[in-house]
Amino acid sequence: GKGEYDHYMLKEINNQPTSLANTIEGRIKDGDVAFESLPPGSFDDIDTVQFVACGTSYHAAMYGAQLVREAGLRTEVLRASEYESTSGPVDENTLVIAVTQSGETADTLDAVRKATECGARSLAVTNVVGSTAAREADDAIYIRAGPEVGVAATKTYSSQAVTLALLTQRIAADVPEGTPADDRGEMLEALEDLPKHVETVLETSRAEALARDVFGSKSYFFIGHGLGHSVALEGALKFKEITYEHAEGFAAGELKHGPLALVTEETPVFAVSTGSDSDSKTKTNAIEAQSRGAPIVAVGPDDQSLVDVADDHLSVPDTHPVWAGLLANVQLQLLSYYAARQLDRPIDKPRNLAKSVTVE
Numbered sequence: 001g002k003g004e005y006d007h008y009m010l011k012e013i014n015n016q017p018t019s020l021a022n023t024i025e026g027r028i029k030d031g032d033v034a035f036e037s038l039p040p041g042s043f044d045d046i047d048t049v050q051f052v053a054c055g056t057s058y059h060a061a062m063y064g065a066q067l068v069r070e071a072g073l074r075t076e077v078l079r080a081s082e083y084e085s086t087s088g089p090v091d092e093n094t095l096v097i098a099v100t101q102s103g104e105t106a107d108t109l110d111a112v113r114k115a116t117e118c119g120a121r122s123l124a125v126t127n128v129v130g131s132t133a134a135r136e137a138d139d140a141i142y143i144r145a146g147p148e149v150g151v152a153a154t155k156t157y158s159s160q161a162v163t164l165a166l167l168t169q170r171i172a173a174d175v176p177e178g179t180p181a182d183d184r185g186e187m188l189e190a191l192e193d194l195p196k197h198v199e200t201v202l203e204t205s206r207a208e209a210l211a212r213d214v215f216g217s218k219s220y221f222f223i224g225h226g227l228g229h230s231v232a233l234e235g236a237l238k239f240k241e242i243t244y245e246h247a248e249g250f251a252a253g254e255l256k257h258g259p260l261a262l263v264t265e266e267t268p269v270f271a272v273s274t275g276s277d278s279d280s281k282t283k284t285n286a287i288e289a290q291s292r293g294a295p296i297v298a299v300g301p302d303d304q305s306l307v308d309v310a311d312d313h314l315s316v317p318d319t320h321p322v323w324a325g326l327l328a329n330v331q332l333q334l335l336s337y338y339a340a341r342q343l344d345r346p347i348d349k350p351r352n353l354a355k356s357v358t359v360e
């Protein structure tokens with residue numbers, strides 16, 4: 001049941017310190033990544049990694065793909081429903097990773113079948129043991145988030161992103177062209193603190209008060225660059241899904257190529273930062289929106305210049321930039337939740353949506 005919470009969504013958001021600890025458990029050994037079913041050497045013959053997914057899982061896949069790219073491997077992240085029209089060449093040296101919480105999403109299953117027909121090796125990253133994706137793929141890795149009841153994916157997104165980050169380090173160590181992150185040790189060490197940092201965000205978040213302030217705007221924009229871009233897209237999807245208000249996520253640099261025409265004092269802009277070099281682009285573009293009257297809310301670590309110019313701030317603890325984006329996302333989950341609550345929406349079961357989409 002929902003226990004002390006009014007909604008499953010809030011329960012699941014608050015469960016993240018525990019679900020993330022489960023995701024990580026036993027998977028970091030002696031400063032290296034260990035996956036039970038995939039020992040070192042498992043990815044020796046892979047030269048390209050394709051991610052296929054839908055919706056929120058696609059945003060987690062974007063997160064994973066950026067880390068794969070940084071590790072020196074060729075990678076593509078494809079919307080499962082557009083697989084045929086967007087996939088590059090596939091052969092037996094391609095690893096296709098299906099990112100699907102339920103393991104039953106028809107578009108995702110279909111994309112994996114198409115890739116494996118071309119000889120690709122398949123791996124399911126899923127929450128559900130025995131799901132179709134897990135059974136059909138050559139290998140499966142479980143994100144161990146525990147059951148998620150709310151239609152809006154929250155804790156499964158966080159566990160997917162962490163699992164993919166770990167998997168990336170495993171693959172990069174195997175593949176000859178791979179270059180595991182220089183600061184891998186630091187990054188893995190910081191990961192062990194992630195559940196604690198999520199706890200801090202949950203305890204200190206000002207999202208509820210902020211949701212009250214921004215309510216009644218015309219549209220809500222979410223921007224970011226690099227890993228922050230995928231978080232911005234996820235923030236906007238969650239917001240529209242449960243508030244029924246219009247929200248869009250953009251790559252920060254794209255704002256000036258069209259969307260800026262919509263920006264007024266009635267379009268708050270949530271600018272996601274991770275504490276990395278990529279934040280400067282987000283800042284420049286946030287200032288452009290601000291000079292057209294838009295209120296700017298910085299979402300990310302304190303120690304960055306975006307915070308100085310922003311009108312408001314949803315703060316996350318200082319950590320490795322790879323994990324800071326996930327903390328920013330927790331703030332955005334809370335923002336959507338409290339905005340939807342204020343509007344009295346049926347948060348756990350938004351209209352027209354189903355938890356698992358088994359039609360194409």
Ligand code: F6R
Nearest residue numbers: 055056057100101102105152153
């Ligand atoms: C949004 C949401 C959906 C799912 C998408 C894929 O909150 O939950 O966008 O992420 O339908 O579902 P799975 O991960 O089960 O393949």
